[in-house]
Amino acid sequence: MPVIDITTDTENLTLTVIAEFAAPIERVWSAYSDPRQLERFWGPPGWPATFHTWDHTVGGRADYSMTGPRGETSRAYWEFTEINAPHGFTVLDGFSDENGVPNPDMPVGRMQFSFEPTADGTRSTTINWFESIDSLQQVIDMGIIEGTRAAMSQVDAVLQDLREYAQGKGTEVEMLDDTHVRITRMVEGPRDLVWRAYTEPELIKQWMLGPDGWEMTECEVGLNAGDRYRNSWAPVGDTEGEAFGFEGEMLLVDAPRRAVQLERMQGTGGPDVLNDVTFYEEDGATLITVLMDFPDKETRDMILATGMAEGMEQSYARLERAVLAVRGV
Structure with missing residues (x-):
């Protein structure tokens, strides 16, 4: 299980996920910056992701959906604000409708992915910032902690050749x-x-x-x-x-x-x-x-x-x- 810690900070309105991978930083970067690889773990089991667009440039956007086992769909987007290969990138993270249009009724957060080499591979730190305590609590109530653990359990299969x-x-x-x-x-x-x-x-x-x-x-x-x-x-x-x-x-x-x-x-x-x-x-x-x-x-x-x-x-x-x-x- 790659995830070693998930913490919430209600004072600073953050949720932080720390994971460790037995793979070099370049390989981890490849998994996070290639939509076809990202689809294999960005979404918990039973809710796989499909990236419909992918413009991995500052100011670019990625639109994706996750499809549940009964055909139900949740759609979201990233807007890339910083990219520093292979050490990480930052996005604005929000929900959208079935056409990819941002949903103003759902919270928009900022998410930073950071990768650093370790003696045994790579450590990943993902920080999610939220606009308010209500926004943070909303995604917690939606199951983000359990979903993140389940989704990250799929990464090992992606990082190795099949x-x-x-x-x-x-x-x-x-x-x-x-x-x-x-x-x-x-x-x-x-x-x-x-x-x-x-x-x-x-x-x-x-x-x-x-x-x-x-x-x-x-x-x-x-x-x-x-x-x-x-x-x-x-x-x-x-x-x-x-x-x-x-x-x-x-x-x-x-x-x-x-x-x-x-x-x-x-x-x-x-x-x-x-x-x-x-x-x-x-x-x-x-x-x-x-x-x-x-x-x-x-x-x-x-x-x-x-x-x-x-x-x-x-x-x-x-x-x-x-x-x-x-x-x-």
Whole structure:
């Protein structure tokens, strides 16, 4: 976790975030000054950022939005007032409407990003100044502290090359809190083909099988927000177990970057689990990230105890083979 301290100062109307990265200052600067890299962590899990404009010059502006798992959008902007590469930059930070026009009803602050080399990498200090105690309290109430910690937990994956970060690690499960779990798996294959393997029934049936000895007996996909989907599995031959399945609704589809769905066991009234799946490609490999949002800790623990992660790893290994097999299609 890069964040080592977050403090608020009601006298000076500031919120300060201190983080440390195991990367040189030039690499950290690159992550903060390239919108495509910044998109990967500027926004907590489940609310990824998209930068629509990026003019990284003094007086220039960057407009961005963050999209929630149900398609809800929050839009904001930066206006660059100082730039001192690679040691930092300062922006005016405000909210805007759906067209990028500044929202006068929301607070405008000043934010300074500072980077300094350390013996082990780089220390980042981000200071947010606010116009009033009410403005500071407003963003605290909106969850800026929790959101910042969650967002910064994604930086390590950005600072390293994808293969250096994820190759050979298999399916990794990270508990973010009592109701959120992040699962990552790198697949050797381009994102477009991984997306196809996730959305084309004839490919899904080749890999989404869990442990050996099971087959997929039903595969109905949803390709648009609002579509229903349904998947079923059954044991083959002497394999022990009872047939089961999941069904649900697609909440958001942004091909080939992201798919969000509500899922529940077939034949039950829930509980629903929200699965937010994103796909990031680098140098011909794709990082699959699944953010699972459970209704409570008990449901989280019950589902993880089923051996879900082990079954996912076996499925992802098949996915990798399937992706490679259709590479030339």
